[in-house]
Amino acid sequence: xxxxxxxxxxxxxxxxxxxxxxxxxxxPSSSSxxxxxxxxxxxxxxxxxxxxxxxxxxxxxxxxxxxxxxxKAIEQxxxxxxxxSILNTVLSLQAIQSSPEQQQCGNSGRCSSGYDDDxxxxxSDSDSWCGSNMANxxxxxxxxxxxxxxxxxxxxxxxxxxxxxxxxGPEASIAELTDFITxxxxxxxxxxxFKDPPDESKSKHSEKKRKLYELEMLKKRKNGAHLxxxxxxxxxxxxxxxxxxxxxxGSLVLHRNLPEEATGPPYFYYENVALAPKGVxxxxxxxxxxxxxxxxxxxxxxxxxxxxxxxHNLPIDKRSPLLPLPPKTIHDALPMTRRWWPSWDxxxxxxxxxTCIASATLTNRIxxxxxxxxxxxxxxxxxxxxxxxxxxxxxxxxxxxxxxxECDEVEMLLGFPKNHTRGGGIxxxxxxxxxxxxxxxxxxxxxLSVLRDIFPGGINLLSLFSGIGGAEVALHRLGIRLxxxxxxxxxxxxxxxxxSWWEQTNQKGNLIHIADVQKLNGDKLEEFMASFGGFDLVxxxxxxxxxxxxxxxxxxxxxxxxxxxxxxxxRILDLVKGMMRGxxxxxx
DNA sequence: AAAAAGATGAGGGCGGTT
DNA sequence: AACCGCCCTCATCTTTTT
Numbered sequence: 001x002x003x004x005x006x007x008x009x010x011x012x013x014x015x016x017x018x019x020x021x022x023x024x025x026x027x028p029s030s031s032s033x034x035x036x037x038x039x040x041x042x043x044x045x046x047x048x049x050x051x052x053x054x055x056x057x058x059x060x061x062x063x064x065x066x067x068x069x070x071x072k073a074i075e076q077x078x079x080x081x082x083x084x085s086i087l088n089t090v091l092s093l094q095a096i097q098s099s100p101e102q103q104q105c106g107n108s109g110r111c112s113s114g115y116d117d118d119x120x121x122x123x124s125d126s127d128s129w130c131g132s133n134m135a136n137x138x139x140x141x142x143x144x145x146x147x148x149x150x151x152x153x154x155x156x157x158x159x160x161x162x163x164x165x166x167x168x169g170p171e172a173s174i175a176e177l178t179d180f181i182t183x184x185x186x187x188x189x190x191x192x193x194f195k196d197p198p199d200e201s202k203s204k205h206s207e208k209k210r211k212l213y214e215l216e217m218l219k220k221r222k223n224g225a226h227l228x229x230x231x232x233x234x235x236x237x238x239x240x241x242x243x244x245x246x247x248x249x250g251s252l253v254l255h256r257n258l259p260e261e262a263t264g265p266p267y268f269y270y271e272n273v274a275l276a277p278k279g280v281x282x283x284x285x286x287x288x289x290x291x292x293x294x295x296x297x298x299x300x301x302x303x304x305x306x307x308x309x310x311x312h313n314l315p316i317d318k319r320s321p322l323l324p325l326p327p328k329t330i331h332d333a334l335p336m337t338r339r340w341w342p343s344w345d346x347x348x349x350x351x352x353x354x355t356c357i358a359s360a361t362l363t364n365r366i367x368x369x370x371x372x373x374x375x376x377x378x379x380x381x382x383x384x385x386x387x388x389x390x391x392x393x394x395x396x397x398x399x400x401x402x403x404x405x406e407c408d409e410v411e412m413l414l415g416f417p418k419n420h421t422r423g424g425g426i427x428x429x430x431x432x433x434x435x436x437x438x439x440x441x442x443x444x445x446x447x448l449s450v451l452r453d454i455f456p457g458g459i460n461l462l463s464l465f466s467g468i469g470g471a472e473v474a475l476h477r478l479g480i481r482l483x484x485x486x487x488x489x490x491x492x493x494x495x496x497x498x499x500s501w502w503e504q505t506n507q508k509g510n511l512i513h514i515a516d517v518q519k520l521n522g523d524k525l526e527e528f529m530a531s532f533g534g535f536d537l538v539x540x541x542x543x544x545x546x547x548x549x550x551x552x553x554x555x556x557x558x559x560x561x562x563x564x565x566x567x568x569x570x571r572i573l574d575l576v577k578g579m580m581r582g583x584x585x586x587x588x
Numbered sequence: 589a590a591a592a593a594g595a596t597g598a599g600g601g602c603g604g605t606t
Numbered sequence: 607a608a609c610c611g612c613c614c615t616c617a618t619c620t621t622t623t624t
Contacts, residue, residue: 271616272616273615273616275599275600275601275614275615277599277600278599278600305614306616307614307615308616351614351615352614352615352616353616354615354616354617355616355617356593356617356618358593359592359593359594360592360593361593361594362593362594390613390614391614427590427591427592428591428592429590429591429592429593430591433616433617435616436616436617437616438616439616467616541616543616544616544617545616545617545618547616548615548616548617549598549599549600549614549615549617550614550615550616550617550618551598551615551617551618552596552597552598552617552618552619553596553617553618553619554617554618555598555599555617589624590623590624591622591623591624592621592622592623592624593620593621593622593623594619594620594621594622595618595619595620595621596617596618596619596620598615599614599615600613600614600615601612601613601614602611602612602613603610603611603612603613604609604610604611604612605608605609605610605611606607606608606609606610
């Protein structure tokens with residue numbers, strides 16, 4: 001939706017309606033503080049405003065990239081591709097080239113065509129992973145590349161990024177750099193859409209809270225509708241970027257005051273759908289120590305939208321994005337669709353990846369509806385097709401031919417390795433279901449990235465509602481060693497996925513599976529903690545069935561049959577918290 | 589028996605206009 | 607404030623096909 005407007009060179013499209021607001025926010029206008037490289041930016045008149053030739057010249061001479069990389073990148077793209085996306089590819093290629101180990105199938109292109117068998121290499125052998133140790137000065141040039149790459153992907157202009165790196169020096173972190181640019185761009189002091197909760201007295205002890213627990217349940221049950229008139233403000237940061245996503249620049253928040261009761265150990269990270277029925281997030285927040293949720297749309301991390309809320313007690317400065325950066329437009333993520341994409345389909349991002357896909361009869365209906373027109377079909381046909389494409393996330397795979405995403409494409413869009421859910425006896429239908437219920441890995445990894453410096457030796461992880469292991473994959477890809485993982489997951493198929501991933505990535509730690517979250521009691525936890533000393537992180541996204549808008553039948557809220565398992569997340573987290581506290585005290 | 593396809597809206601945010 | 611129109615949503619149940 002937004003990213004591809006980042007290039008002022010895109011001469012044609014005039015974004016008529018919806019997204020002007022966001023674009024204004026997201027894209028630092030190139031006419032801002034920073035000088036624009038070359039004067040060609042607003043040449044925009046008619047066709048071919050960025051020819052491959054001029055792009056090549058700029059990349060090779062102005063920006064001093066190796067010619068072979070530039071040619072390779074242009075080859076991957078079409079001639080009419082915007083400068084920015086070709087640049088992105090060049091940077092990716094460079095990053096890949098300068099990185100000793102295999103990266104996930106590159107940034108753009110090739111993803112859907114070729115499998116990358118070595119992708120599952122172990123990234124946790126720290127010395128092979130530059131990013132796992134940012135302080136390490138031996139690989140500054142690589143770090144610099146990555147920083148530039150990261151900033152580019154945040155929609156900063158090349159000029160802004162390089163000036164920032166120049167000024168802040170080779171040691172500066174991404175956060176510092178973005179901070180610098182943000183400060184430079186300032187002028188707007190309206191970025192405080194995220195206020196810290198006031199520190200006034202609140203129910204202090206989890207003792208009390210536990211007692212309130214059942215009471216609260218009953219209250220909710222009875223009040224239901226009454227709650228709606230709660231004057232509790234519905235906080236919905238406009239662009240849904242939480243404390244700042246890599247693409248959102250004007251609003252990076254680097255500090256917050258957590259309620260004292262919320263601070264670790266352990267660190268915790270909770271996730272669920274952002275658009276839950278009214279009052280749900282207030283309840284979740286009140287149980288999770290009054291930490292305010294951070295609402296983020298994964299469209300800032302990926303080519304598909306995914307609006308989710310995250311409640312956690314992690315630090316929020318020093319975040320860094322997962323590398324390699326994933327493709328962030330449909331075109332880059334699914335290059336094969338470019339050829340067939342009609343101009344009247346203006347989508348650049350996919351909608352939320354859900355658990356079901358369109359059937360063949362629907363795509364067939366669409367094909368028939370489109371046949372017989374020389375040029376663009378009439379408006380009513382266009383509307384029908386676009387509506388269905390948006391509803392089912394269809395992409396163009398041929399003339400008049402649309403298709404649902406393949407499983408491996410969904411895996412890629414969500415940040416999982418290709419074939420993550422393939423084989424082992426799982427059906428295609430179930431793959432879509434498991435994937436649709438999962439994390440977006442890049443988004444979660446961005447939040448969890450701060451753990452890398454805190455736990456250089458690795459972590460012990462309690463993963464509730466693990467699903468296909470989104471948190472595990474995120475941590476692993478961040479280069480955070482997984483020492484002991486207790487994974488709670490009811491679905492056997494999902495357990496197999498995680499187990500199989502665990503083995504294929506040559507994990508050195510221990511993986512323990514538990515089926516039922518309700519049977520995980522204090523005794524079991526004691527056992528685990530006695531054997532390896534406690535949990536550093538408790539993650540979980542509890543069932544959204546009864547919260548999600550797609551559910552026609554049982555959208556019953558947090559008290560629904562499945563979604564009420566949230567209370568088990570709280571119960572277990574609170575148990576661990578208490579035990580960790582005791583552990584800490586006895587040590588003193 | 590298992591997998592795939594088909595049928596099934598309400599709820600709520602948001603921008604725009606009265 | 608209130609209203610309208612547009613848009614999107616980690617799905618479930620039943621039927622058909624494999």
